[in-house]
Amino acid sequence: MTVLWVILGAVVLILLVVWASYNALVKLNERVSEAWSDITVQLKYRADLVPNLIETVKGYAKHEKSVFEEVTKARASLVNPDNDVKATAKAEGELTNALKSLFAVAESYPDLKASQNFSELQTQLQEVEDKIQAARRFYNGGVKELNIKIKVFPTNIFANMLGFKVRDFFEVADQKAIEDAPEVKF
Numbered sequence: 001m002t003v004l005w006v007i008l009g010a011v012v013l014i015l016l017v018v019w020a021s022y023n024a025l026v027k028l029n030e031r032v033s034e035a036w037s038d039i040t041v042q043l044k045y046r047a048d049l050v051p052n053l054i055e056t057v058k059g060y061a062k063h064e065k066s067v068f069e070e071v072t073k074a075r076a077s078l079v080n081p082d083n084d085v086k087a088t089a090k091a092e093g094e095l096t097n098a099l100k101s102l103f104a105v106a107e108s109y110p111d112l113k114a115s116q117n118f119s120e121l122q123t124q125l126q127e128v129e130d131k132i133q134a135a136r137r138f139y140n141g142g143v144k145e146l147n148i149k150i151k152v153f154p155t156n157i158f159a160n161m162l163g164f165k166v167r168d169f170f171e172v173a174d175q176k177a178i179e180d181a182p183e184v185k186f
Contacts, residue, residue: 035139039136049128050095053102061105086168
């Protein structure tokens, strides 16, 4: 009879560990998904600002067609990510590089730099860049917690059985883009 109680106690203990592990993994997974959603919202907002920025610059720099096409192409690749962290990070880096070219063109036009519309767009772009950075940090923090939980004992035993996978960090694909980040002065 005592052996039966010990076995029953062990089974209950194992079920409690599985239950607690599963709930912790679900919470962390949802936090990471929410953080990813925040990143995509901010990236979409930034992408929505780009056409206005292009149109403002176009009015002053009509002969810079290749720059406008490059920015438009980069924006399109960012707007259509397939929820793949690495692909989104790459597209985000491409848009950052394309915007650097656009701002370089803007430097050549003093009237453009003095434009109220351009100034407002620049301010909005800077604000969204700050929000993207914050969302990235929050996402990466959640990914770190989730990945640790998936890899540590005893959760690692149940994580694979329950279908939880290690998530990718949102890292800038092009390290050079970080080093050569645009310095915008207007």
